Amino acid sequence: MIKGKVASIGIGIGKALILDDKEITLEFDKVENPALENLKFNQAMEASLAEINELYEQALSTVGIEKAQIFEAHSLILQDPEFLENIYLEINENHHKASYAIDIVSRRFMEMFQQIENDYMRERALDIKDVSHRLLKKILNINSVSLKDLSEDTILIAQDITPSQMVNLDLKHTLGIITEFGGKTSHTAIMARILELPAVVGARGITKFIKTGDLIAMNGDSGEIFINPDKETLHRLMEEKRKIDFQKKELQSYRDLPTTTLDKRCVQLEANITSPLDVDSVLKNGATGIGLFRTEFIYMDREFPPTEDEQFSIYKSVLERMQNKPVVIRTLDVGADKKIPYLKIPNEENPSLGLRAIRYCLKNKSIFKTQMRALLRSSPFGNLKIMFPMISKLEEVLILKEIISECHLELRQEGLSFREDIKLGIMIEVPSAAIMADLLTSHVDFFSIGTNDLIQYVCAVDRLNEEINEIYDPLNPAVLRLISHVIKVGEETNTEVSICGEMAGNEKMTQILLGFGLSKFSMNPSNILRIKKLIRVLHFERARVVSKEVLNLPSSSEIKNYLNSAHDKINQLSKKS
Amino acid sequence: MEKTFRILNEEGLHARPAGAFVKLANEFKSKVEVRANGITKNGKSIMALMSLGLTMNHEITIIVTGEDESEAMIKIEDLIENKFKI
Numbered sequence: 001m002i003k004g005k006v007a008s009i010g011i012g013i014g015k016a017l018i019l020d021d022k023e024i025t026l027e028f029d030k031v032e033n034p035a036l037e038n039l040k041f042n043q044a045m046e047a048s049l050a051e052i053n054e055l056y057e058q059a060l061s062t063v064g065i066e067k068a069q070i071f072e073a074h075s076l077i078l079q080d081p082e083f084l085e086n087i088y089l090e091i092n093e094n095h096h097k098a099s100y101a102i103d104i105v106s107r108r109f110m111e112m113f114q115q116i117e118n119d120y121m122r123e124r125a126l127d128i129k130d131v132s133h134r135l136l137k138k139i140l141n142i143n144s145v146s147l148k149d150l151s152e153d154t155i156l157i158a159q160d161i162t163p164s165q166m167v168n169l170d171l172k173h174t175l176g177i178i179t180e181f182g183g184k185t186s187h188t189a190i191m192a193r194i195l196e197l198p199a200v201v202g203a204r205g206i207t208k209f210i211k212t213g214d215l216i217a218m219n220g221d222s223g224e225i226f227i228n229p230d231k232e233t234l235h236r237l238m239e240e241k242r243k244i245d246f247q248k249k250e251l252q253s254y255r256d257l258p259t260t261t262l263d264k265r266c267v268q269l270e271a272n273i274t275s276p277l278d279v280d281s282v283l284k285n286g287a288t289g290i291g292l293f294r295t296e297f298i299y300m301d302r303e304f305p306p307t308e309d310e311q312f313s314i315y316k317s318v319l320e321r322m323q324n325k326p327v328v329i330r331t332l333d334v335g336a337d338k339k340i341p342y343l344k345i346p347n348e349e350n351p352s353l354g355l356r357a358i359r360y361c362l363k364n365k366s367i368f369k370t371q372m373r374a375l376l377r378s379s380p381f382g383n384l385k386i387m388f389p390m391i392s393k394l395e396e397v398l399i400l401k402e403i404i405s406e407c408h409l410e411l412r413q414e415g416l417s418f419r420e421d422i423k424l425g426i427m428i429e430v431p432s433a434a435i436m437a438d439l440l441t442s443h444v445d446f447f448s449i450g451t452n453d454l455i456q457y458v459c460a461v462d463r464l465n466e467e468i469n470e471i472y473d474p475l476n477p478a479v480l481r482l483i484s485h486v487i488k489v490g491e492e493t494n495t496e497v498s499i500c501g502e503m504a505g506n507e508k509m510t511q512i513l514l515g516f517g518l519s520k521f522s523m524n525p526s527n528i529l530r531i532k533k534l535i536r537v538l539h540f541e542r543a544r545v546v547s548k549e550v551l552n553l554p555s556s557s558e559i560k561n562y563l564n565s566a567h568d569k570i571n572q573l574s575k576k577s
Numbered sequence: 578m579e580k581t582f583r584i585l586n587e588e589g590l591h592a593r594p595a596g597a598f599v600k601l602a603n604e605f606k607s608k609v610e611v612r613a614n615g616i617t618k619n620g621k622s623i624m625a626l627m628s629l630g631l632t633m634n635h636e637i638t639i640i641v642t643g644e645d646e647s648e649a650m651i652k653i654e655d656l657i658e659n660k661f662k663i
Binding site for chain 2: 073076112304342
């Protein structure tokens with residue numbers, strides 16, 4: 001057994017496939033005609049640049065903008081003056097072949113990087129390797145082993161897996177990843193977690209101990225790697241994997257079942273996402289739509305805001321993949337705990353009550369309009385709904401509508417198409433908006449209750465302050481009453497209401513919310529099937545009774561007790577009647 | 578002309594900030610060099626810059642020589658003080 005570093009959890013069992021087990025063989029012969037080698041190199045460079053641009057686009061729609069930027073750096077490396085100068089020098093002065101020149105120069109740079117005493121920087125040597133391998137393959141006409149079409153369950157093993165390999169994996173057959181180098185911050189580790197692929201990194205010497213075709217059992221939770229494990233070990237790991245898979249599968253059997261209570265009340269379960277990559281798990285978990293796409297993550301970990309075209313292609317790809325199922329995209333919700341340095345929000349005494357979300361957007365119209373134009377342009381590609389965060393008064397909604405009209409006008413003048421019938425909604429997360437929900441209904445098409453912030457504002461408690469986190473309480477009667485009020489307003493005015501905060505995915509809250517009349521829940525994709533399973537054994541009329549009783553209880557502890565015994569109580573009631 | 582600065586961004590000079598520096602340096606005709614720990618590197622090369630392994634609080638000296646050196650120095654100073662954000 002070999003142990004590496006935990007990078008992404010889960011158990012993987014499959015045949016080993018070692019990448020790069022054959023080093024590319026290079027000819028050391030000197031050349032007579034450097035001009036030919038220069039030409040070869042230039043052609044390889046152009047072809048590689050085109051490929052890198054393609055990978056950038058591909059990454060943008062699969063792993064998101066942050067990881068896609070790796071390929072921007074690759075493009076800079078490929079055109080780097082020192083890199084090029086060194087290569088031309090090897091070709092023209094030392095009469096090396098282009099391939100050999102690339103190899104020695106990239107090794108030279110990688111060595112420099114590997115000496116840096118900083119994990120993050122050291123791992124950047126891999127970027128150079130990725131770029132130089134691409135060049136070499138072009139020159140030597142080598143087609144890389146396709147990782148896209150594997151025929152059996154495979155554990156990929158490599159010294160390192162490059163970002164371009166990661167975005168090209170066959171996720172049906174790739175069941176795990178083991179690398180010799182890298183740590184938790186390596187691209188491989190980060191991307192594996194996004195893809196929910198078990199991964200162990202930093203397993204020194206692993207490529208020497210394992211041969212392609214060996215049976216590998218790996219445990220991403222402990223970092224353990226077993227090579228051709230004995231029956232007992234294999235059995236134990238398979239058993240564990242079977243348990244995990246069984247739970248997943250058992251829930252998976254609910255995927256295509258309707259979400260209805262025993263007395264036939266229909267409920268919509270939608271998903272919260274933060275990147276286009278999450279769409280896979282949205283579909284896998286049978287969500288009826290996307291109830292919250294948090295766009296701020298598109299803005300994070302970069303040096304300047306995403307352009308209109310970048311955003312357009314992200315929104316379009318999500319809408320297309322959701323095939324006309326509703327997709328609620330929330331405009332930029334920055335500020336408080338979500339920091340985006342280049343937006344230069346000043347340090348505030350009280351950031352959660354400060355310049356954030358829609359308040360920031362209304363004061364920085366050009367950033368907001370860029371997003372709005374991208375959203376409008378993406379609208380013909382699916383069922384887009386737009387939602388605004390942190391609304392606290394009607395005037396904000398009115399100004400937003402004016403800005404949208406401006407965008408309409410501009411787009412029409414530019415001859416760009418968009419839909420005019422997009423549904424507009426607001427987050428109900430500020431108490432003022434919740435209290436006057438009835439006054440807002442005639443101005444918007446839907447509400448989505450953001451319980452995380454609503455609880456914080458109703459209870460006046462900083463949700464990140466651990467000293468007082470017992471005050472942050474979803475069962476505080478005031479919180480429940482306010483939520484019930486908003487849902488009731490929705491029912492009375494025929495305004496769609498959903499909940500997209502943590503509360504929606506919390507099994508303990510499902511019955512109360514259902515009883516309040518909520519018929520749309522939006523949550524992390526991984527919670528959907530659990531909640532669906534629960535709703536299918538609940539009784540709507542009973543939930544009505546429970547929630548009514550709950551609203552009359554004076555404290556959260558009594559509510560908790562009541563809920564714990566609610567089941568028995570209602571059973572007794574139903575027996576009496 | 579030359580001037581000494583301190584790196585202020587937490588993650589150091591990895592690919593993105595180094596890229597920002599290189600892009601800016603290439604806008605000027607002047608030669609731009611970066612010196613740290615006694616090693617001087619070409620400030621117009623991302624590889625050279627990244628290989629310095631600069632992290633937070635590292636001291637670096639920027640050497641600019643050429644016709645537009647003063648303008649270049651002002652812009653570079655801005656960039657470094659802005660933690661390499663454009």
